[in-house]
Amino acid sequence: MQNLLVTGGAGFIGSNFVHYCVEHTGFHITVLDKLTYAGHRESLASLPADRVDLVHGDIADAALVNDLVPRADVVVHYAAESHNDNSLHDPRPFLDTNIVGTYTLLEAVRRHGKRYHHISTDEVYGDLDLDDPGRFTEETAYNPSSPYSSTKAGSDMLVRAWFRSFGVQATISNCSNNYGPFQHVEKFIPRQITNLIDGVRPKLYGAGANVRDWIHADDHSAAVLKIIEKGRPGETYLIGADGERSNQQVIETLLELFSLPAGAYDQVTDRPGHDLRYAIDSTKLRTELGWRPVVDSFETGLAATIDWYKANETWWRPQKAGTEARYVEQGQ
Ligand code: NAD
Numbered sequence: 001m002q003n004l005l006v007t008g009g010a011g012f013i014g015s016n017f018v019h020y021c022v023e024h025t026g027f028h029i030t031v032l033d034k035l036t037y038a039g040h041r042e043s044l045a046s047l048p049a050d051r052v053d054l055v056h057g058d059i060a061d062a063a064l065v066n067d068l069v070p071r072a073d074v075v076v077h078y079a080a081e082s083h084n085d086n087s088l089h090d091p092r093p094f095l096d097t098n099i100v101g102t103y104t105l106l107e108a109v110r111r112h113g114k115r116y117h118h119i120s121t122d123e124v125y126g127d128l129d130l131d132d133p134g135r136f137t138e139e140t141a142y143n144p145s146s147p148y149s150s151t152k153a154g155s156d157m158l159v160r161a162w163f164r165s166f167g168v169q170a171t172i173s174n175c176s177n178n179y180g181p182f183q184h185v186e187k188f189i190p191r192q193i194t195n196l197i198d199g200v201r202p203k204l205y206g207a208g209a210n211v212r213d214w215i216h217a218d219d220h221s222a223a224v225l226k227i228i229e230k231g232r233p234g235e236t237y238l239i240g241a242d243g244e245r246s247n248q249q250v251i252e253t254l255l256e257l258f259s260l261p262a263g264a265y266d267q268v269t270d271r272p273g274h275d276l277r278y279a280i281d282s283t284k285l286r287t288e289l290g291w292r293p294v295v296d297s298f299e300t301g302l303a304a305t306i307d308w309y310k311a312n313e314t315w316w317r318p319q320k321a322g323t324e325a326r327y328v329e330q331g332q
Pocket residue numbers: 007008009010011012013014032033034035036037038039040057058059060077078079080081082083096097101119120121122152174175176177178179183184
């Protein structure tokens with residue numbers, strides 16, 4: 001395995017994966033990215049030109065995809081419209097990219113006989129009650145709530161069908177909420193960090209009892225590498241680092257890390273259909289492939305993420321005002 005085609009490699013998790021591969025493998029990586037509002041050339045700018053190429057284009061462009069796929073040994077598919085709140089206001093791009101884009105890639109890997117890894121989310125399983133002792137496993141039934149998560153669930157189903165009907169050598173991973181550098185300021189953690197840097201109070205949706213299961217993007221990247229190296233085609237692997245926290249707890253931790261008083265946040269309009277709790281049981285990945293998270297704790301990872309946003313204002317500043325203007329329009 002020498003050449004990877006990484007879709008969405010200029011986005012948050014994709015760019016972290018490309019950085020991780022440059023550091024930990026000898027792969028050459030071609031990134032295919034549409035550079036939507038969520039994709040940033042700058043996220044890859046520090047990487048060596050002989051290891052990483054960026055092709056600006058759409059995964060739903062069959063001619064382009066059929067040109068790039070034959071040159072790769074493995075296709076790792078991160079590209080997506082990824083934000084739940086956006087999907088509630090304009091679902092169409094989610095269908096185009098997450099469904100038609102995935103279909104276009106699957107047809108190309110089928111035609112050219114390439115190994116394919118599909119990046120998905122725990123949100124395909126819907127949500128758990130706050131007091132449910134259970135967690136999601138690979139056997140949990142799909143039950144997505146939002147236009148975003150339903151298009152991700154649809155794309156997972158396409159991958160399963162292309163494996164069973166056409167023998168495409170595909171694996172799927174469903175990961176929980178990521179945090180780390182290069183995440184767009186529309187998302188929960190970077191929105192609050194950049195608010196706090198600007199002296200603005202963090203914004204909590206509703207009462208903030210909703211629970212997310214946080215994992216550092218580097219731990220996600222290490223898991224994806226294990227799966228593309230040792231995963232069994234046709235299998236799904238759940239990725240999670242036992243990082244359950246309520247949104248309110250996350251905001252309180254951020255306030256503490258900024259040396260601000262507890263409770264110094266605003267409650268804003270809740271997200272319609274807001275999933276209550278996600279929680280991942282990653283036993284299969286840990287026992288079958290020997291993966292385990294290496295980031296010490298959520299709190300140390302969060303402190304390092306704060307440092308990254310403080311040191312990289314030129315990266316996030318251009319996104320900030322427009323993102324906040326949209327949230328204000330929505331009462332959030
Ligand atoms: P992101 O929005 O930060 O990045 C998405 C990237 O895809 C951007 O660079 C964008 O330009 C690109 N893109 C969008 N449409 C495209 C198209 N039609 N053709 C080519 N490129 C296109 O998203 P992210 O948070 O990095 O998520 C990446 C993947 O990981 C997604 O598939 C998402 O569902 C999945 N995921 C995300 C999380 C999370 O916590 N963020 C957790 C689990 C799984």
